[in-house]
Amino acid sequence: MTATTEKPLTGNMRPDGSGLDMPAYEQAGGYQAIRKVLTGGVTPQWVIDEVKSADLRGRGGAGFPTGLKWSFVPRGQSTPNPTYLVANADEMEPGTFKDRLLLERNPHQLIEGMIVAGFAIEADVAYIFLRGEYTLAAERISRAIAEAYERHYLGKNILGSGYSLELHLHLSGGRYICGDETALLNALEGKRANPRAKPPFPVVAGLFGKPTVVNNVETLSCVPHIINHGATWFRGLSRAKSGGTKLYGVSGKVKRPGLWELPMGTTVREILEEHAGGMRDGLKFRALLPGGSSTPFIVEEHLDMPMDFQEMPKAGSRMGTGTMIVLDDKTCPVGMTWNMIRFFARESCGFCTPCWSGLGWAERILQSMEEGRGKPDDLEKLAFQAKMWSPGNTFCALAPGAADPLESAMKYFRADFERHISEHRCPGR
Amino acid sequence: MLTAEEINEIEAEAVHYPKREAVSIDALKIVQRHRGWVSDESLRDIAGHLGMSPTDLDSVATFYNLIFRRPVGRHVIMVCDSVSCWIVGHDRVKKHLTERLGIEFGQTTSDDRFTLLPIVCLGCCDRAPAMMVGGDLHTDLDPQKIDIQLEKYK
Numbered sequence: 001m002t003a004t005t006e007k008p009l010t011g012n013m014r015p016d017g018s019g020l021d022m023p024a025y026e027q028a029g030g031y032q033a034i035r036k037v038l039t040g041g042v043t044p045q046w047v048i049d050e051v052k053s054a055d056l057r058g059r060g061g062a063g064f065p066t067g068l069k070w071s072f073v074p075r076g077q078s079t080p081n082p083t084y085l086v087a088n089a090d091e092m093e094p095g096t097f098k099d100r101l102l103l104e105r106n107p108h109q110l111i112e113g114m115i116v117a118g119f120a121i122e123a124d125v126a127y128i129f130l131r132g133e134y135t136l137a138a139e140r141i142s143r144a145i146a147e148a149y150e151r152h153y154l155g156k157n158i159l160g161s162g163y164s165l166e167l168h169l170h171l172s173g174g175r176y177i178c179g180d181e182t183a184l185l186n187a188l189e190g191k192r193a194n195p196r197a198k199p200p201f202p203v204v205a206g207l208f209g210k211p212t213v214v215n216n217v218e219t220l221s222c223v224p225h226i227i228n229h230g231a232t233w234f235r236g237l238s239r240a241k242s243g244g245t246k247l248y249g250v251s252g253k254v255k256r257p258g259l260w261e262l263p264m265g266t267t268v269r270e271i272l273e274e275h276a277g278g279m280r281d282g283l284k285f286r287a288l289l290p291g292g293s294s295t296p297f298i299v300e301e302h303l304d305m306p307m308d309f310q311e312m313p314k315a316g317s318r319m320g321t322g323t324m325i326v327l328d329d330k331t332c333p334v335g336m337t338w339n340m341i342r343f344f345a346r347e348s349c350g351f352c353t354p355c356w357s358g359l360g361w362a363e364r365i366l367q368s369m370e371e372g373r374g375k376p377d378d379l380e381k382l383a384f385q386a387k388m389w390s391p392g393n394t395f396c397a398l399a400p401g402a403a404d405p406l407e408s409a410m411k412y413f414r415a416d417f418e419r420h421i422s423e424h425r426c427p428g429r
Numbered sequence: 430m431l432t433a434e435e436i437n438e439i440e441a442e443a444v445h446y447p448k449r450e451a452v453s454i455d456a457l458k459i460v461q462r463h464r465g466w467v468s469d470e471s472l473r474d475i476a477g478h479l480g481m482s483p484t485d486l487d488s489v490a491t492f493y494n495l496i497f498r499r500p501v502g503r504h505v506i507m508v509c510d511s512v513s514c515w516i517v518g519h520d521r522v523k524k525h526l527t528e529r530l531g532i533e534f535g536q537t538t539s540d541d542r543f544t545l546l547p548i549v550c551l552g553c554c555d556r557a558p559a560m561m562v563g564g565d566l567h568t569d570l571d572p573q574k575i576d577i578q579l580e581k582y583k
Contacts, residue, residue, distance in 0.1 A: 094513065095550065127445075172454075190453035208447055257555035339512050
């Protein structure tokens with residue numbers, strides 16, 4: 001991949017929508033990063049330090065520093081064997097459509113990133129955990145894995161380096177909860193995908209009880225470029241504190257919904273107005289969820305803020321997956337919130353009481369409001385439920401993620417909720 | 430009885446995992462691919478093959494929404510009802526599909542041609558509204574486009 005490109009993740013993708021096969025990927029400079037780390041006299045610690053120095057943050061939504069996560073894996077002779085690496089390709093956060101592009105159009109970039117990451121954490125076995133509905137990605141990833149084995153980039157003694165890595169594709173049986181890393185590990189073990197209590201963290205006791213790193217597809221896809229061009233270059237791609245470019249997306253009633261690779265820290269307004277073309281004619285912007293359904297709404301006054309992990313919290317929100325969902329002035333915010341809470345209620349794994357019980361309750365309240373049967377104390381009840389979903393009351397982030405859009409909706413659209421109750425109908429209908 | 434082909438496919442996946450029960454989800458999906466769904470009999474056969482109890486395997490099978498424990502039509506339509514699709518017209522898509530097929534979500538047409546199910550976000554929100562028919566993704570849906578696409582599935 002050329003050092004000058006400002007779009008390392010997507011710059012080499014073919015405009016016709018086909019995936020880069022092995023010859024095309026190699027011609028574009030692919031599989032140089034694994035040569036550098038496996039045959040260049042580089043240590044796993046050097047790779048971890050380089051990724052730390054690049055300030056690569058987890059692109060699945062949490063923004064945890066990737067190099068730091070890798071450094072927690074116990075290494076050396078006395079550690080449990082094997083160590084696992086898992087690519088989380090279970091993209092299912094409503095409003096999120098970024099990993100699909102990377103999986104379908106540049107599968108080798110992910111595989112190369114996994115080989116480098118595997119070397120860094122001294123992994124023996126790796127899995128790509130792919131959601132079952134991504135059928136085209138499954139086809140292209142399978143083919144790419146076969147091509148990588150043929151070229152001896154996977155398997156025993158890769159490039160004569162002494163490092164070995166087996167890579168398998170797991171096609172999921174469905175359910176949003178599998179995107180939680182500990183639920184994902186249970187799914188890979190062939191169990192129900194209930195999240196696990198932490199600690200222990202997966203880096204110490206993960207898949208089959210062994211040390212396991214779970215990284216998002218976009219995160220791993222950044223790794224070969226950091227190795228090829230260096231941490232300083234990677235940080236230089238960004239306008240924000242953390243490094244790199246970011247796949248930003250916009251959906252909702254905008255002129256040009258889409259996905260763009262832009263410098264980390266591009267402002268919300270630039271993404272929304274320059275890239276997505278602003279609102280459709282006749283519609284006004286009202287609010288947006290910055291990165292999927294689990295992030296709190298932001299409004300007009302926040303539009304000039306940079307979209308990154310450090311700045312979005314200042315707007316009371318989070319960047320999440322970086323793919324925003326836009327609410328216009330003709331769409332009912334109560335209906336939209338009902339839709340999202342119904343999603344979370346349906347996708348609760350059913351383990352923790354505040355989640356399985358409370359989400360269903362909140363969903364019924366929102367439905368009754370939207371159907372004109374709302375009661376004066378409904379907002380209080382919803383606020384109580386959202387509080388019960390606070391982090392620490394449940395094993396995983398599903399319920400806290402549901403509280404975020406609900407609480408922020410009640411904050412910014414309180415008058416809409418109240419009108420639904422007092423007028424006994426949805427004023428938007 | 431599992432067929433030789435099913436057993437071969439299951440064993441090809443089983444070598445990827447250090448424990449036999451880890452292949453249970455793959456095994457269920459493999460059998461479903463051949464038979465359309467996972468009957469009680471299929472479930473018992475898979476459990477026997479993997480050395481699991483049928484109850485344990487059923488607790489796994491019933492957790493995952495892409496594994497069907499009831500018969501489905503020849504083509505399963507999964508319609509995204511998550512937020513981005515909802516904003517741009519899921520209700521219209523839903524109304525058209527239920528009226529055209531004469532069934533509600535969770536039901537199968539009387540000729541066993543289609544089963545209609547809801548699905549979480551399909552990850553193509555810039556091309557919403559969206560649905561899948563079998564393994565095929567269909568995007569930017571409106572009633573006309575739905576009619577044209579469904580004709581392809583006999």
